[in-house]
Amino acid sequence: METIGAYEAKTKLGQLLERVQAGEQITITKHGVPVAVLRAAPDHPGHAPAQAIAELKKFRRHHTLAGLSLKQMIEEGRD
Missing domain, CATH: 3.40.1620.10 (YefM-like domain)
Known part of the structure; x- marks a missing residue:
């Protein structure tokens, strides 16, 4: 070494x-x-991109914006 x-x-x-x-x-x-x-970092298995996309789609099915637009949410966050 x-x-x-x-x-x-x-x-x-x-x-x-x-x-x-x-x-x-x-x-x-x-x-x-x-x-x-x-020294080198240990290998990290991570997630396959397809698995991550599937999990995001599943999350979106159960969580809505309750009628808010993305623009409204951004503006609300600036206050």
Whole structure:
């Protein structure tokens, strides 16, 4: 695992993120003392777009605007 100073990490963050994405872990130090480890985030399963759309449609069937227009709601929120 490579060690890099905080200032250099700040100036080269984009490059470090590419290296981490490729599988490396990098220790970030401040005045020679390790303070953080830069490593890849765990995989996040997320939701399939089709599933999200289906859930939004289901929500819309059970929730109405009760006669309000979107413009009226925006104006009401500005007060």
